[in-house]
Amino acid sequence: MSMIFTIFGYPKTGKTLLFNLLTDKQEDISKFSTTANKYHTAIIDVPDHRLKKLGELVKLPPVYAQINYLDTGPISFGEVKNSTFIDLLRRADGLVHIARGFEDPEMIHPLGSIDPMRDIQNMEEELLLVDFITVEKRLEKLEIDLKKMKSRELEEEFELLNRLKDFLEAGNPLRQFVLKPGEDQMIRGFKFLTIKPLINVINADENSYASLLPFHKEPENNTVTIVFCAKIERELLELPEAERLVFQKEFGLDQYGYIKESFVKTSYHLMNLISFFTIGKAETKAWTISQNTSAYEAAGKIHSDIQQGFVKAEVIRVEDFLETGGFIQAREKGILRLEGKEYLINDGEIVHFRFGK
Numbered sequence: 001m002s003m004i005f006t007i008f009g010y011p012k013t014g015k016t017l018l019f020n021l022l023t024d025k026q027e028d029i030s031k032f033s034t035t036a037n038k039y040h041t042a043i044i045d046v047p048d049h050r051l052k053k054l055g056e057l058v059k060l061p062p063v064y065a066q067i068n069y070l071d072t073g074p075i076s077f078g079e080v081k082n083s084t085f086i087d088l089l090r091r092a093d094g095l096v097h098i099a100r101g102f103e104d105p106e107m108i109h110p111l112g113s114i115d116p117m118r119d120i121q122n123m124e125e126e127l128l129l130v131d132f133i134t135v136e137k138r139l140e141k142l143e144i145d146l147k148k149m150k151s152r153e154l155e156e157e158f159e160l161l162n163r164l165k166d167f168l169e170a171g172n173p174l175r176q177f178v179l180k181p182g183e184d185q186m187i188r189g190f191k192f193l194t195i196k197p198l199i200n201v202i203n204a205d206e207n208s209y210a211s212l213l214p215f216h217k218e219p220e221n222n223t224v225t226i227v228f229c230a231k232i233e234r235e236l237l238e239l240p241e242a243e244r245l246v247f248q249k250e251f252g253l254d255q256y257g258y259i260k261e262s263f264v265k266t267s268y269h270l271m272n273l274i275s276f277f278t279i280g281k282a283e284t285k286a287w288t289i290s291q292n293t294s295a296y297e298a299a300g301k302i303h304s305d306i307q308q309g310f311v312k313a314e315v316i317r318v319e320d321f322l323e324t325g326g327f328i329q330a331r332e333k334g335i336l337r338l339e340g341k342e343y344l345i346n347d348g349e350i351v352h353f354r355f356g357k
């Protein structure tokens with residue numbers, strides 16, 4: 001199952017352009033498109049140079065991890081709670097909110113000025129409101145039920161939801177709420193929006209990029225803010241690779257990282273995800289796991305037989321593997337490690353599971 005990242009935001013912020021850049025699609029972007037209830041979806045391979053090189057070395061086709069990107073239609077200011085796209089937001093593993101940081105006299109911003117940080121704050125408040133409504137509705141129902149019968153379970157839920165309500169009322173997203181063990185299970189079904197990892201993307205232009213860059217924010221509390229230039233990026237990508245750097249310099253974007261790769265890096269970092277690799281008979285493959293996943297759990301991701309029959313995991317860093325040229329050479333050099341069930345897998349390791357019946 002691939003992870004779902006859902007792109008959403010106010011009208012004309014560059015959602016579809018971002019989607020196109022992330023997926024190499026060519027969906028229509030237009031200044032004058034009307035309210036569309038349509039959304040776009042695409043599943044793409046997660047770019048990984050290491051797997052590519054590994055595939056070349058062992059002469060097996062690489063099978064990349066995958067991400068499912070969704071591009072929703074416009075949501076008007078104040079309308080998130082009524083949006084037809086809310087279900088798509090609820091289904092997401094990560095939310096990608098794009099805010100407008102570019103000028104265009106032909107497209108007037110509904111609030112009259114360009115201020116992406118204001119829009120980010122605004123959107124956060126709208127998401128908070130959606131969760132607040134969810135909590136309130138459930139509390140109302142619980143109150144009725146608790147009058148009818150005594151239930152320890154319902155009382156616990158009532159107590160937790162009241163804490164969530166206070167938290168939201170104080171303006172805090174649930175991303176920052178510290179759940180006690182077991183509480184995670186209790187609220188999973190509500191699919192709260194402010195609990196999901198949130199990637200804020202500011203879409204700048206060549207004039208605003210430098211002044212918006214300071215709003216870039218490293219991952220913290222399950223959220224991150226990145227600044228990029230959708231339109232320039234697309235223009236750059238149409239150039240032959242050799243010429244891109246020249247133009248990047250001209251735009252003052254020497255250090256610019258293209259969104260397709262930087263997005264994956266940022267979101268993996270944000271969500272504490274890492275990759276490990278396996279070399280099979282017919283393919284070499286990347287797997288996405290959470291940090292602190294044990295070899296035993298990782299084996300289960302591949303196949304329940306491998307997990308149940310787990311004996312040992314042979315582990316090597318992909319860089320070392322590429323340098324030595326293969327398992328045999330690595331074994332000879334003594335850099336292939338044998339690890340047990342409890343071993344915590346690191347990013348970029350090749351793992352070969354030994355298992356019995």
Ligand SMILES: Nc1nc2c(ncn2[C@@H]2O[C@H](COP(=O)(O)OP(=O)(O)O)[C@@H](O)[C@H]2O)c(=O)[nH]1
Pocket residue numbers: 010011012013014015016017018028029030031074102103104203204205229230231232
């Ligand atoms: N100048 C400028 N225009 C942009 C930028 N990103 C998007 N646009 C324009 O904004 C319009 C709407 O873009 P689109 O991706 O369809 O926005 P959406 O409505 O959020 O999906 C198009 O005309 C784009 O060319 C940008 O970074 N700079």
Ligand SMILES: [Mg+2]
Pocket residue numbers: 015016017072073074
């Ligand atoms: Mg669009």
